[in-house]
Amino acid sequence: MNDMTIGLVGFGTVGQALYKVIGRAANAHASITKICVRSLDKPRDVEVPAGLLTTSPDDILSDPSINLVVEVIDNAEASFRIVSEALRRGKNVVSGNKAMLARHLPELMELQRATGAALLYDASSCGSIPVIRNLEEYYDNDLLLEVKGILNGSSNFILSRVFDHGEDYADALLRAQKLGFAESDPTHDVSGADSLNKLVIITLHAIGVYVAPSGIFVYGIPTLGDEDIRYAREKGMKIKLVAQVVKLPDNRFTMFVMPEFVAPNRYIYAVDDEYNGVVIRGECYDRQFMFGKGAGGYPTASSLLSDITALRHDYRYEYKKTAFTPRPVYTTDLPLKLYARFSTTDLATLLPWKEIREEYRSPSYRYVVGEIMLSDLLKSSSILAAADIFLCNIPYFFAGRDDLPS
Numbered sequence: 446m447n448d449m450t451i452g453l454v455g456f457g458t459v460g461q462a463l464y465k466v467i468g469r470a471a472n473a474h475a476s477i478t479k480i481c482v483r484s485l486d487k488p489r490d491v492e493v494p495a496g497l498l499t500t501s502p503d504d505i506l507s508d509p510s511i512n513l514v515v516e517v518i519d520n521a522e523a524s525f526r527i528v529s530e531a532l533r534r535g536k537n538v539v540s541g542n543k544a545m546l547a548r549h550l551p552e553l554m555e556l557q558r559a560t561g562a563a564l565l566y567d568a569s570s571c572g573s574i575p576v577i578r579n580l581e582e583y584y585d586n587d588l589l590l591e592v593k594g595i596l597n598g599s600s601n602f603i604l605s606r607v608f609d610h611g612e613d614y615a616d617a618l619l620r621a622q623k624l625g626f627a628e629s630d631p632t633h634d635v636s637g638a639d640s641l642n643k644l645v646i647i648t649l650h651a652i653g654v655y656v657a658p659s660g661i662f663v664y665g666i667p668t669l670g671d672e673d674i675r676y677a678r679e680k681g682m683k684i685k686l687v688a689q690v691v692k693l694p695d696n697r698f699t700m701f702v703m704p705e706f707v708a709p710n711r712y713i714y715a716v717d718d719e720y721n722g723v724v725i726r727g728e729c730y731d732r733q734f735m736f737g738k739g740a741g742g743y744p745t746a747s748s749l750l751s752d753i754t755a756l757r758h759d760y761r762y763e764y765k766k767t768a769f770t771p772r773p774v775y776t777t778d779l780p781l782k783l784y785a786r787f788s789t790t791d792l793a794t795l796l797p798w799k800e801i802r803e804e805y806r807s808p809s810y811r812y813v814v815g816e817i818m819l820s821d822l823l824k825s826s827s828i829l830a831a832a833d834i835f836l837c838n839i840p841y842f843f844a845g846r847d848d849l850p851s
């Protein structure tokens with residue numbers, strides 16, 4: 446077992462929390478000996494010896510005494526350069542950068558194979574919930590059917606405050622930022638992009654297939670309105686931003702991120718504030734549920750620490766499903782049932798509905814409920830960018846699957 450001599454790249458909310466958490470974890474046998482920051486003079490919550498700080502990642506990459514690079518910056522391309530260079534130099538890496546991973550996982554898998562160095566990233570997905578390592582190890586067989594859940598703490602925090610407490614959307618977003626949950630650009634949280642990045646990573650470990658984020662349908666919560674909340678409440682539902690990857694018949698699978706009406710008998714109904722919840726469904730065990738804090742400095746740092754101590758025991762992802770199980774084929778060729786609310790952008794006529802089941806029209810509020818192909822939603826992105834609309838998934842398709850004998 447090696448002691449971990451760590452070069453830390455990034456010293457924001459998560460980096461500073463990690464600095465404190467490592468100080469508390471006596472059995473980690475890990476010490477941070479260099480920290481790369483953007484600015485030396487920036488005021489911080491933690492005090493560190495000035496000699497530890499540098500503004501150049503090269504000071505970490507070229508230091509032979511550093512055997513582990515922990516990277517928690519928020520710039521995906523800079524992160525990729527640092528992480529790939531560290532691996533090339535034979536250093537193990539722990540990263541929390543979901544945007545970078547979602548974009549570059551195939552190259553990073555190849556780099557790990559070629560260099561023998563390991564890259565761990567449980568902190569990238571669902572904060573403190575150990576979802577990646579569990580998918581990789583416990584679920585290392587072919588029984589898994591579906592992974593579905595709330596993967597972004599900030600948007601869930603906002604939905605909880607708005608939906609359950611009647612608070613204002615903009616105030617709730619500001620609080621999510623102040624509490625250190627949100628990305629530096631919180632658009633990524635509310636647009637669903639952050640959930641999508643995590644879904645890409647989770648899917649690679651759940652079913653062994655990498656799908657680039659650009660090919661996946663994503664719709665977020667910024668246009669959620671009072672009428673949508675009222676509609677959900679009248680039906681006894683909550684609205685949650687849900688990411689899902691689901692196996693389908695004929696060796697296919699689908700994945701997407703969008704708001705969804707969630708009934709009280711679903712596990713994720715009770716997932717509030719910055720918590721995340723992941724439901725894993727399989728052929729013999731039906732459902733299992735993982736729940737925990739999905740955002741914030743300390744929860745994320747606890748996950749980084751777990752990856753650091755795993756590396757002490759030479760743990761690495763083997764990407765077993767990629768290598769050893771039959772890999773299903775990604776499809777968007779399936780119908781979804783949607784609630785689509787609009788005012789001037791006439792979604793009733795602009796979208797290629799397969800079937801409209803319900804239509805409501807008043808001077809200030811119109812909606813349709815109908816079936817539409819996921820592939821057609823993907824093709825309609827310019828229409829769906831309108832500010833006067835809101836889409837919400839009605840999970841009947843998957844509810845149908847729920848009726849199948851397990």
Ligand code: HSE
Pocket residue numbers: 569570571572596597598599600626627628634639739740741
């Ligand atoms: N901004 C992210 C979230 C942080 O709110 O979930 C954790 O990935």
